[in-house]
Each structure stands twice: as structure tokens, then as C-alpha cells.
Amino acid sequence: MSKIVMPTKNIGKVSGNVRIDPDTVEEHEDDTDEQLHLWVEELANDKDFINDVAEEIRIWKQKIAEAGCNPEQLVIHMAGESHLDMAYKWRYAQTIKKARRTLAKAMKHARIVPGFTFAVSSPQIMAWMKEHYPEFYADVKEFIKKGNIEPVGGSWVEADCNMPSGEAFVRQRLHGMKLYREEFGKLPEAEWFPDTFGYNAGLPQILAKSGVKYFLTAKMTWCATNDFPLTHFWWASPDGSKVLVTSSRTGTSLFGQFPRYGIYRRLPKPGAKKTWSYDDEFADLIASLDNNAWVKPVALFMGKGDGGHGPTHQEVGSMIAFTKACPREGVNLKWSSVHGYFKDVEQQGPGLLTWKDELYLEYHQGTLTTHPAIKRWNRKLECVLQAAEIAATMAHLSDYRYEYPGDMLGKAWRKVLLNQFHDVLPGSCIPEVLDDLVEIWPEIDQTGMNILDDALPSLATQGDGAGLVHVFNPIAEARTTRLFIPVTAAGKGKKLPAGTAPPAATFDVELDGKSTSHLCQPIAPEPDSLEDPRPAGWWVVLPLPALGVITGLLVIGEPASKPAAAAAIHVEAGTRPCIDNGITRVELDPRTGAIVKLASKGVNGGKNLVTGDDTALTIGYDDDDSEYQAWNVKENYWDFPKNYPQDKNVSITIDSQGPVLASLRVDKTLGISKLSTTIALFKDDPAVHLFWHVDWQEKGVMLKLRVSTATGAVHSISDQMYCAVARKTRPTTSGDKARVENPMQKYVDVSTPGNTWGLTLLNEGKHGYDTRDGKLHLTMQKSALYPDTTSRTWAFMEREERKNRDGTAVPTNVGIGPASCRFALVPHDGGALVTKDGKPTGQAKHLAEAYNHAPIARPAVVKKRASSKAFPAPASAPLSSMAFGAPANVLVSAIKMREWEPTDTVILRVAEIAGAQTRQAIITMPRPFASRFARIEEMDLLERPLETTCGYDKEKGELSIDLAPFEVKTFGLHVKRTKN
Numbered sequence: 001m002s003k004i005v006m007p008t009k010n011i012g013k014v015s016g017n018v019r020i021d022p023d024t025v026e027e028h029e030d031d032t033d034e035q036l037h038l039w040v041e042e043l044a045n046d047k048d049f050i051n052d053v054a055e056e057i058r059i060w061k062q063k064i065a066e067a068g069c070n071p072e073q074l075v076i077h078m079a080g081e082s083h084l085d086m087a088y089k090w091r092y093a094q095t096i097k098k099a100r101r102t103l104a105k106a107m108k109h110a111r112i113v114p115g116f117t118f119a120v121s122s123p124q125i126m127a128w129m130k131e132h133y134p135e136f137y138a139d140v141k142e143f144i145k146k147g148n149i150e151p152v153g154g155s156w157v158e159a160d161c162n163m164p165s166g167e168a169f170v171r172q173r174l175h176g177m178k179l180y181r182e183e184f185g186k187l188p189e190a191e192w193f194p195d196t197f198g199y200n201a202g203l204p205q206i207l208a209k210s211g212v213k214y215f216l217t218a219k220m221t222w223c224a225t226n227d228f229p230l231t232h233f234w235w236a237s238p239d240g241s242k243v244l245v246t247s248s249r250t251g252t253s254l255f256g257q258f259p260r261y262g263i264y265r266r267l268p269k270p271g272a273k274k275t276w277s278y279d280d281e282f283a284d285l286i287a288s289l290d291n292n293a294w295v296k297p298v299a300l301f302m303g304k305g306d307g308g309h310g311p312t313h314q315e316v317g318s319m320i321a322f323t324k325a326c327p328r329e330g331v332n333l334k335w336s337s338v339h340g341y342f343k344d345v346e347q348q349g350p351g352l353l354t355w356k357d358e359l360y361l362e363y364h365q366g367t368l369t370t371h372p373a374i375k376r377w378n379r380k381l382e383c384v385l386q387a388a389e390i391a392a393t394m395a396h397l398s399d400y401r402y403e404y405p406g407d408m409l410g411k412a413w414r415k416v417l418l419n420q421f422h423d424v425l426p427g428s429c430i431p432e433v434l435d436d437l438v439e440i441w442p443e444i445d446q447t448g449m450n451i452l453d454d455a456l457p458s459l460a461t462q463g464d465g466a467g468l469v470h471v472f473n474p475i476a477e478a479r480t481t482r483l484f485i486p487v488t489a490a491g492k493g494k495k496l497p498a499g500t501a502p503p504a505a506t507f508d509v510e511l512d513g514k515s516t517s518h519l520c521q522p523i524a525p526e527p528d529s530l531e532d533p534r535p536a537g538w539w540v541v542l543p544l545p546a547l548g549v550i551t552g553l554l555v556i557g558e559p560a561s562k563p564a565a566a567a568a569i570h571v572e573a574g575t576r577p578c579i580d581n582g583i584t585r586v587e588l589d590p591r592t593g594a595i596v597k598l599a600s601k602g603v604n605g606g607k608n609l610v611t612g613d614d615t616a617l618t619i620g621y622d623d624d625d626s627e628y629q630a631w632n633v634k635e636n637y638w639d640f641p642k643n644y645p646q647d648k649n650v651s652i653t654i655d656s657q658g659p660v661l662a663s664l665r666v667d668k669t670l671g672i673s674k675l676s677t678t679i680a681l682f683k684d685d686p687a688v689h690l691f692w693h694v695d696w697q698e699k700g701v702m703l704k705l706r707v708s709t710a711t712g713a714v715h716s717i718s719d720q721m722y723c724a725v726a727r728k729t730r731p732t733t734s735g736d737k738a739r740v741e742n743p744m745q746k747y748v749d750v751s752t753p754g755n756t757w758g759l760t761l762l763n764e765g766k767h768g769y770d771t772r773d774g775k776l777h778l779t780m781q782k783s784a785l786y787p788d789t790t791s792r793t794w795a796f797m798e799r800e801e802r803k804n805r806d807g808t809a810v811p812t813n814v815g816i817g818p819a820s821c822r823f824a825l826v827p828h829d830g831g832a833l834v835t836k837d838g839k840p841t842g843q844a845k846h847l848a849e850a851y852n853h854a855p856i857a858r859p860a861v862v863k864k865r866a867s868s869k870a871f872p873a874p875a876s877a878p879l880s881s882m883a884f885g886a887p888a889n890v891l892v893s894a895i896k897m898r899e900w901e902p903t904d905t906v907i908l909r910v911a912e913i914a915g916a917q918t919r920q921a922i923i924t925m926p927r928p929f930a931s932r933f934a935r936i937e938e939m940d941l942l943e944r945p946l947e948t949t950c951g952y953d954k955e956k957g958e959l960s961i962d963l964a965p966f967e968v969k970t971f972g973l974h975v976k977r978t979k980n
Contacts, residue, residue, distance in 0.1 A: 012435030027097035039317030054325040060255035067262035077336035083305030102308035110148035115335030121153030153192040166722035173210035198361035202721035205237035214342035223362035239967035267293035277357035365741035368768030371427030376765030384448035387474035395455035398878040468860035473544040476892035509552035521660035548881030569662035593666030600827035623702035629784035718744035723966035746848035755831030783815035840889035842913030885924030889914035900943035930957030
């Protein structure tokens with residue numbers, strides 16, 4: 001056994017606990033050999049016990065009959081399972097030992113119970129077993145080979161299904177299925193997400209294109225307002241990809257709830273409408289079901305869960321007794337498997353209805369907001385690793401001595417994927433879990449920066465002189481954009497004291513053969529009290545090539561002759577606070593700091609884009625759900641406003657003024673807490689950039705930031721995994737009305753009904769919003785109670801030791817103390833996805849990608865490389881930039897090296913982003929890039945070749961493809977191999 005080393009510091013930064021060494025304590029086990037003998041060997045064969053079980057089965061039959069179903073027509077597929085949260089009321093380190101206990105028990109049952117099967121998800125568990133218990137893991141592999149242990153799922157962990165990016169979820173599937181294939185030679189077809197808090201509309205495409213045919217969830221039976229009216233159905237993404245779903249609780253409780261949920265197991269009436277969504281009334285869907293036609297297979301997957309340890313000996317004893325009592329009661333029950341069950345359901349698949357929308361959980365919506373830092377770091381690291389992959393791929397193609405750091409990237413990605421688990425990324429975990437996260441995040445970030453520092457010298461002018469900076473644009477669009485250059489990137493010293501800005505500077509670059517000098521605006525470091533504070537440095541606005549690297553020289557001191565556009569952006573405080581950069585003008589209410597005017601040239605005729613006097617104000621609501629505070633928003637929370645005065649201790653001051661940006665800072669007291677909002681405009685940029693910071697001190701409060709637009713929008717549009725969803729701002733159907741807190745990823749947009757103009761709200765890690773009363777609200781913060789731990793966890797032991805030592809305790813509430821967020825409001829012509837003439841653009845997605853994938857400044861250093869063992873790419877100039885040609889509604893979403901097989905193949909992923917059917921879209925690859933490839937073939941999301949013809953014109957470097965609405969396509973570009 002290898003040593004379990006998870007945390008590196010003895011005292012948790014968030015909890016304050018002294019941590020237990022994982023190797024000094026074992027996971028408890030309540031099941032003894034005596035209980036095994038009693039339940040599995042004696043009682044399971046005891047006549048009286050079997051009679052008691054038969055009575056339970058008669059109750060099942062009664063409940064099934066109450067739903068109008070003949071219980072004797074059903075086929076019950078029985079298997080063992082045990083839900084194991086990667087972290088929740090315990091840390092990752094304890095989960096490793098929980099997993100071992102659970103798998104050991106499953107193998108013990110498999111040895112003595114004929115037919116017993118056990119379903120296990122999460123490849124991360126198997127990776128842990130292989131690392132820490134190799135001999136034990138060899139036994140596990142044998143039972144998988146025999147079929148007693150059944151791998152299901154295929155995502156690295158049972159992740160949250162709303163907040164990871166589409167590309168990150170592709171990696172969940174890629175890394176998980178790759179492990180299953182390499183370790184077991186098997187690829188499960190059933191994805192397993194029984195406990196995740198809602199499922200976004202783009203998920204079926206990602207699943208179907210990565211080997212999934214079936215999907216299981218139990219969580220949709222937790223909806224608080226409406227019962228979701230389907231148990232068995234096809235779930236379709238906007239592109240048309242489908243997976244076969246079972247939405248049901250799978251323990252014996254499903255029979256007690258059959259009168260309530262069993263009715264949704266019916267097939268549709270002949271001629272009934274086939275495809276449904278939240279635009280439809282649930283009652284109409286239910287009325288379309290046939291009282292005399294039922295889906296016959298029933299999943300009975302049993303086992304104690306959350307912390308694993310199931311099925312217990314008692315549960316297995318009951319399962320054995322079920323197999324003996326059911327036949328005499330006329331019930332068809334058998335040992336089976338997850339895949340065996342779904343193959344049986346599939347026989348009735350042609351008759352099932354299709355659901356084409358997200359699967360919205362009317363519960364636990366607060367997890368979109370709880371612990372904002374977790375969300376922000378997840379977004380940051382997703383973007384950092386994608387940028388590192390692109391730069392490393394370009395370096396691999398440019399310099400035969402550079403070896404692509406696949407192992408390093410894979411390890412970093414798997415840490416990100418682990419932290420996307422559905423009680424970690426949602427924040428519904430104890431503070432001791434956060435102790436691990438705050439150590440893991442900077443490690444991943446540093447890995448990304450190290451890869452960039454190693455790759456960029458292969459792509460641009462080398463040098464290690466003071467002030468030389470590499471600037472990398474990680475998106476496939478040329479842009480003139482703001483760039484932040486930290487003092488450390490420019491080699492101009494280390495950390496500066498608070499309030500101290502570096503000296504004035506210019507940034508000299510050469511682009512397209514032209515030398516230009518750009519004024520830089522110095523900025524003091526942000527206070528250390530902020531989460532992830534920005535260091536001292538300079539803001540500059542400059543043009544950057546698509547997927548390009550430029551090298552610039554930072555010159556300290558005022559230039560002898562300033563560039564023509566050196567005038568400071570207009571800003572004033574006082575009685576008429578405003579900012580005007582010549583494109584956008586913002587005016588504030590001097591009493592409250594609210595934005596009362598937002599006007600932008602070319603948008604709405606220059607008229608005000610907001611209404612009223614409450615835009616950018618923070619509104620508070622009670623957040624004291626009686627059962628699941630960290631998970632839920634309070635029922636009808638809008639009826640419980642805090643009514644904080646918005647004019648308490650308001651101070652509006654000029655925060656920055658210069659040729660690059662100008663900003664106003666609004667400080668106030670909200671309740672008993674200090675809140676500041678900085679509003680900034682940059683040169684040549686229509687976007688209004690906001691920095692929101694609070695030192696929150698009040699428990700049980702949810703905070704939302706309001707934007708009252710003049711759009712009159714009837715829909716909001718927000719992005720999900722490789723798609724976007726339109727939601728009515730004033731919903732009419734029962735299911736739509738219950739979507740009180742909506743999930744988004746990088747943007748939400750509200751545009752006029754005719755798509756004449758609109759406002760896009762971009763974010764760096766926010767996921768919850770609503771449009772109640774036609775106003776847009778971004779959910780900022782929750783200060784709910786932490787979940788409690790349990791007495792059998794190491795965290796409980798740590799708390800008890802601390803209590804006895806000094807009488808102190810862990811924090812009781814999340815969201816107490818500093819919290820911050822950066823976001824932007826972008827006025828635009830046209831709509832989020834199309835122009836006013838209906839032409840697809842996906843402009844909101846382009847804006848969101850540019851905002852989140854900001855250009856990166858790194859110190860320019862010389863890299864001396866040894867010769868690579870790999871075959872080099874053809875000798876040619878470095879790929880200092882890559883300008884792809886594509887329709888406006890097609891996005892280059894990923895460039896990396898292939899991982900499924902160790903071939904020298906570049907993976908190129910493109911996505912349709914406007915929801916438009918697109919025929920013969922031409923993707924033009926830059927010549928220096930295209931010339932490096934021998935052939936191109938289409939692949940699935942696991943990077944396996946498809947049997948399709950790839951329309952590629954090698955001479956022109958043009959790829960011609962058809963794309964369904966929001967479809968994602970992946971291509972393998974095989975590198976030409978030439979020896980030295």
C-alpha cells in the first residue's frame with residue numbers, strides 16, 4: 001500500500017483544523033463476519049424471514065396496482081450499488097478508504113452469492129485503488145473480468161452537470177473512458193448520474209458522442225414543485241443526439257412511491273405528440289400517456305450509499321430473499337446488471353417520448369452560487385489548461401525538440417475533473433473539503449503557467465532581457481483587447497505594497513512588420529484580503545493575432561512623444577458621476593451608485609439601454625431553507641427581501657483615470673457589511689467592466705445584482721455545454737415557472753424581441769440568474785449554513801480534538817467574509833445568436849469566450865532544448881499565430897494532441913454556436929498549420945475515428961462540414977512524419 005498524501009499543510013486554511021494523517025486512521029466497518037453469516041447464510045434461507053419478505057413484496061404489488069399497473073407484467077432487474085461521494089461530509093483522503101471498504105464488501109458478496117453483481121462508477125475510484133492498494137486492485141480487476149463488478153458511468157467522477165464547460169465535460173468522458181479501456185478492456189454504455197443537481201441541455205450530445213447509449217438519474221424525483229412527468233424517455237440535445245434515460249429512484253422505496261411516480265412509466269397513446277419541452281404544459285404530457293401501456297423493466301439497484309459501504313450484509317440477505325419470495329408472489333425479479341436492465345428497456349425504445357430541453361431540478365438551485373470561489377477557480381483553471389494545450393500543440397508542431405507535455409496536462413486536468421464532483425463544485429461540502437481545494441487550485445494554475453513558459457519561446461522571438469514579455473492570445477480570433485501585464489511578467493520586481501503603483505510605461509511590439517508603441521496605465525496591487533488578488537502591473541490595449549504569440553518590450557518611463565490617443569478617458573465623481581470613453585457612457589445615481597444611464601454608439605440609436613434607478617444595485621433576500629441551506633434557495637425567496645437601504649454610507653470616488661481605462665468606485669454599507677462596486681471603461685471597448693467586492697457579515701442571506709434593461713426581452717439566452725438555451729422572461733407553463741433560478745455558464749443575454757439590440761452579461765465564474773419581473777438578476781453570494789459532518793468521519797474527529805484543545809470550532813456558514821466577482825455588461829447590435837435579419841452569429845458566445853480566455857502575459861526567456869525522441873514536424877517557420885477562417889456561427893473550441901491513442905495527431909474541435917442548421921461550412925486552416933498534416937479524419941469525442949468521409953481540400957487547407965444546431969465535431973489531424 002502506498003502512503004495516502006493529500007493535503008500538504010497540517011492546518012486547514014478554511015476550517016482551521018489540525019488535520020489527521022490519513023495513514024494513522026482506518027475507515028470504520030460496521031458489517032462483521034458474524035453479520036455476514038447471519039444475514040447472507042442463515043436468514044436469507046430462513047423460512048420465516050422469507051415469509052416476512054414475501055409480505056413486503058405483497059405491499060409492493062399493492063402499491064404498483066394503485067398506479068393502475070399489473071405488477072405481474074413487470075420485470076425487476078436487481079443489482080447491488082453503493083453511492084460514494086468523492087467528498088462531502090468527508091475529505092478526499094477518507095473517500096479512498098471508503099472505496100476500498102465498499103469494493104471489498106462487494107467482492108465478499110460476489111464470492112458467496114451466486115448471481116450477485118455490483119455496479120461501480122467513477123474511474124477516479126479505480127485510479128485511487130491502483131495507486132494505493134495495487135494487490136487489492138488486482139482482485140477487483142478479476143471480479144470485473146468475471147462480470148460480478150460492473151463498471152458503469154465513464155465520466156471521471158459523477159460531476160456537476162450544469163457548471164463545467166462543455167469542453168471540460170468532454171474531458172470527464174475522455175479521461176474516464178480511457179482508464180476503463182486501458183485497465184479493463186471494457187467501455188460502459190450506461191452513464192450513471194443518480195445524484196447530480198440537474199442536467200444541462202447539451203449533455204446528451206456529449207454523452208452520445210463519447211460512447212453512451214443509456215443514462216440513469218434518480219435526482220429528478222426530488223423536484224419540489226412539479227413531478228417530472230417521465231420515467232423512461234429519449235433525451236435529445238439541440239443537435240438531435242439522443243440517449244435513453246431512466247429517471248427513477250432505484251432502491252426498494254420506488255415501490256412505496258409507485259402511486260406517485262409509477263404513472264410516468266407509461267407509454268404514449270397512439271398518435272400522441274412525440275417531442276416535449278418546458279414550453280409544454282406537464283398536464284398535457286401526462287394526458288398523452290396510455291393507461292394500458294407500460295414500460296415493463298424496473299431497476300432495483302440496492303445499497304447503502306453517500307459514504308459507500310453498501311450493499312450491507314443485511315441488504316444482500318434481503319436481496320437473496322427477494323429472489324426466493326418473488327416467484328411465489330407472482331413477481332418477476334432476477335439478478336441482473338445495469339446494462340442488462342437498459343437493454344431490456346431499449347426493446348420498448350421506439351415507443352418512448354423524447355424530451356428536448358434541459359432536465360431542470362426544482363431543488364438545490366442554490367448550488368449554482370454557494371462558495372463562489374470554487375466556481376471562479378474552476379472556470380479559471382479550465383481556461384488556463386486549454387490555453388496551455390493550444391500553446392503546447394503549436395510548439396510541438398513548430399519545434400521538433402519540444403515534447404508535448406501530455407502526462408503533465410493529463411494529471412492537471414484530472415485534478416480539475418475531480419473537483420467538479422457534484423458536492424464539491426456546487427459547494428455543498430464541509431469546510432474541511434475546502435482546505436484541500438485551496439491547496440490544489442494554485443498547483444494546477446502553476447502547472448498551466450509552467451507549460452506556457454516552456455512552449456511560448458518556440459513560437460515567438462526569444463530573449464531574456466529585462467522587460468521582454470510574451471503575450472499569448474488563446475482564442476481563434478484576432479482582436480484588439482485589453483491586456484494586463486503583471487510586474488513579475490515584465491521582470492520589474494516582485495510584489496509592491498498595497499496602494500503603490502509601478503511607474504508609467506509603454507509596451508513596444510512588432511506585428512505584421514510594423515513597430516508600434518502602446519501606452520500602459522500603471523495599476524496598484526489589489527489588497528491581499530481579496531480572493532485571488534490581482535498584483536501590481538499595467539493595463540494596455542493592443543491588437544493581437546488569432547491564436548498568436550507576440551513579444552513586446554515594456555519600457556519604463558514617460559515616452560518622449562505620447563501616442564496620439566493619449567488623452568485620459570473622461571470620468572468624474574461629485575454630483576454627476578459618469579464615465580465616457582467615446583463609445584459607451586455610464587452615469588450613476590450619486591445617492592446609491594446605481595447605473596441610471598448606459599448608452600453606447602450604434603446601439604439603440606444611442607438611447608439609454610437601462611431603465612429605472614436600480615441597475616448594478618445588490619439586493620438581499622432571506623436564505624434560511626429549513627433543510628438544505630447550502631443546496632437550496634428559500635422557497636418564494638422574492639417574498640422575503642431584506643430591504644437594505646441603498647444609500648447608507650455611499651461614497652463614489654474616481655478609482656482610476658488614464659488613457660487606457662477610467663473607473664469609479666462605489667462604496668457603501670449594505671446591512672452590516674461593506675460593499676464596493678468598481679465600474680470601468682477601457683479604451684476602444686463598449687463593454688462596462690464591473691468588479692464587485694463584499695466583506696459579508698450577515699448569516700442566512702442571498703445576494704443578487706440587478707440589471708433593469710430597456711430591451712423588453714421576452715427571452716433570456718444563456719449558454720450551457722456546447723449549446724444555448726432560451727428561457728421566457730415571464731414563463732407561462734408550470735414547469736417553466738418552477739425554473740426560479742436558471743443555470744448558465746459564461747453569459748446570459750437579453751435582447752429586444754426583434755433582435756434589434758441587446759445586452760450580454762459576461763462572467764468569470766457565476767452560474768445562477770433569474771429574470772423575475774422582467775429584470776435580470778445575477779446571483780452573487782449565499783451565506784447559508786455549511787453541511788454538518790457525521791460522527792464517523794475524520795473531520796468529526798478533528799473537530800472534537802480542536803474543541804477539547806482550545807474550545808474553538810469550524811465556521812458555521814459559507815459566504816461569511818470577503819467575496820468578489822468580475823463581470824461585464826456588453827451593449828450590442830443584433831441579438832445574442834442572430835442579427836436582426838436572422839443571420840447566425842453567436843456573438844454572445846464569441847464575447848464570452850474572449851472575456852474568459854483573456855490574453856496571457858508571461859516573461860520572455862530563452863529555452864535550450866535537447867533533441868526530442870519523437871519524429872519532428874516538417875521544418876518550417878514557427879506557428880506564431882493561427883488565423884482560422886470560419887462562418888461567424890462556427891467556433892474553434894479546442895486544439896490539443898490526441899490522448900485516446902499515442903499517435904502524433906492533433907485534435908481540432910469546432911462547434912456551431914448560434915443554433916442554426918449550417919450546410920457546407922468552410923473551415924479554412926492557416927497554411928503553415930495545414931501543411932504539417934498528412935491526412936484528416938473525423939473522430940468522436942473520445943478521439944476514435946468515425947466511418948465518415950471528411951470533406952477536406954488539402955491544397956486550399958479547407959474543411960467542408962455540415963453542422964446541426966449547436967453541433968460539435970472533432971477532427972484528427974495526423975502529423976506528417978519526417979526523420980531528422
